[in-house]
Amino acid sequence: MTNEPPRGNELATPGALIEENYVVPSFARSFPRNESLDDLVRAFASGNYRKIHVQAPELASRATDPAVRDAARVLLERLQPDPLAKIILLAAVMLLAVMATWWITEARSHGGAGHHVRGGVSESTKALVES
Numbered sequence: 001m002t003n004e005p006p007r008g009n010e011l012a013t014p015g016a017l018i019e020e021n022y023v024v025p026s027f028a029r030s031f032p033r034n035e036s037l038d039d040l041v042r043a044f045a046s047g048n049y050r051k052i053h054v055q056a057p058e059l060a061s062r063a064t065d066p067a068v069r070d071a072a073r074v075l076l077e078r079l080q081p082d083p084l085a086k087i088i089l090l091a092a093v094m095l096l097a098v099m100a101t102w103w104i105t106e107a108r109s110h111g112g113a114g115h116h117v118r119g120g121v122s123e124s125t126k127a128l129v130e131s
Contacts, residue, residue, distance in 0.1 A: 022046060027078070031071040034063070040075055049079050 022045040031037055036059050043051040052075050060072040 027074065028071070031074075032065060032067045034065070034068045034071075036063075037068050037071055040072065044075055044078070052076060052079060 022042050024041060025045060028041045028044070031041065036055070040052055040056055040059065043049075056072045056076040060069045060076070063069045063072065
């Protein structure tokens with residue numbers, strides 16, 4: 001591992017560790033060195049999350065080093081949706097449902113959509129046509 005800044009078109013966050021052409025995520029810097037775990041960190045850095053979903057549980061169950069097991073679990077946990085995002089999404093869906101229900105019930109209670117229009121033409125349009 002080197003602590004050199006990226007060269008050329010490589011993208012990295014300030015202070016990120018560059019290793020073998022990939023950026024080591026900051027949370028993974030303290031992970032123990034293990035070939036399988038390093039492979040999963042590379043997969044995480046490159047966006048191959050399916051590989052992590054498949055191989056991290058296997059690594060966590062077969063690893064003899066508790067630090068490697070914990071690191072594999074941390075990688076898997078990092079792929080889970082943020083609990084706050086789930087709550088916000090649920091609140092948005094509930095708000096949409098409430099507003100849609102209110103709009104439908106209000107439209108029915110006032111004679112449907114366009115209740116202020118008679119005969120297909122509004123009163124203001126009739127006044128303009130008649131003048």
